[in-house]
Amino acid sequence: MGWVKGRVREIKRWTERLFSLCVDAEIEPFKAGQYNRLRLFIGDEWVGRPYSYVNPPDRRPLEFHMVTVPEGPLTSRLIHLQPGDEVELMPRSTGLFTLDQLPDARDLWLLATGTGLGPFLSMLGTQEPWERFENIRLVHSVRQAAELTYRDRIQAFSELAPDRFGYVPMVSREVCEGALCSRIPATIEDGRLERLAALTIEPDHAQVMICGNPDMVRDTQAVLKGRGLLRNRRGHPGQITVENYW
Ligand code: NAP
Numbered sequence: 001m002g003w004v005k006g007r008v009r010e011i012k013r014w015t016e017r018l019f020s021l022c023v024d025a026e027i028e029p030f031k032a033g034q035y036n037r038l039r040l041f042i043g044d045e046w047v048g049r050p051y052s053y054v055n056p057p058d059r060r061p062l063e064f065h066m067v068t069v070p071e072g073p074l075t076s077r078l079i080h081l082q083p084g085d086e087v088e089l090m091p092r093s094t095g096l097f098t099l100d101q102l103p104d105a106r107d108l109w110l111l112a113t114g115t116g117l118g119p120f121l122s123m124l125g126t127q128e129p130w131e132r133f134e135n136i137r138l139v140h141s142v143r144q145a146a147e148l149t150y151r152d153r154i155q156a157f158s159e160l161a162p163d164r165f166g167y168v169p170m171v172s173r174e175v176c177e178g179a180l181c182s183r184i185p186a187t188i189e190d191g192r193l194e195r196l197a198a199l200t201i202e203p204d205h206a207q208v209m210i211c212g213n214p215d216m217v218r219d220t221q222a223v224l225k226g227r228g229l230l231r232n233r234r235g236h237p238g239q240i241t242v243e244n245y246w
Helices: 073-078 114-124 128-132 151-160 184-189 192-197 214-226
Strands: 004-013 018-024 035-042 045-052 062-067 086-089 107-113 135-142 165-171 206-212 240-244
Touching (some): 035 062, 035 073, 045 062, 062 114, 114 135, 114 206, 135 192, 151 165, 165 192
Parallel strands (some): 107 206, 135 165, 206 240
Antiparallel strands (some): 004 018, 035 045, 035 086
């Protein structure tokens, strides 16, 4: 399949290593939670990697949330792109980390580390989660407070549905007022997450989506399985759906 040319519209710098790339490109329709592939010609070869959309499918520009990977040839170039620069994308998006893979439930838990927040923002920007779930909780776990990105967009969801939506920020490497100072699995185990979210994680009512650091995805699943939740599998509906970011 061929590639399409995209043009950088904007780069948002959150911290020295965290940024979002906004791109205009003609691509086929996609679903919230899916990803594209971005590539640049570096040295004498094309280097490409998958990146999830932050923007909902009906909104432009295309937006991708990224962290520079130490010694990573692609992100260290992407972060220095300027408006008007070219980047190539796939015309078609892929990925099964989408709400249509989930059975219906009362509560939707969206658990992210770092840039794993992106697909959840895309989903929350569509009608589907609001039409299908009564209660929605978004948990964003990062190392430093400055990495709690997209606070304005999240605040808009809180204002839209104050009784149904809750946001729980978590910062692990410094004290941050208003955020839990811990990691996601530990705060499920000791009950702090559910207390702060004012909602319990129950197999009969919850669907849990987990996205980001593969160690966090593994450890969070282990804690949830201890609470009686199971992976969603084709033909065997459960409560846990995951996306590993690397
Ligand atoms: P991160 O190391 O993923 O940390 C984000 C949060 O997850 C931190 O609060 C961290 O807690 C927590 N965490 C780490 N392991 C966990 C576990 N087992 N259970 C629960 N929580 C856990 O940091 P990041 O800034 O989002 O990502 C940075 C690095 O990820 C990059 O430098 C890069 O190496 C890698 N990365 C790679 C790719 C890729 O495509 N190759 C893409 C994205 C990111 P602690 O502070 O306690 O560790």
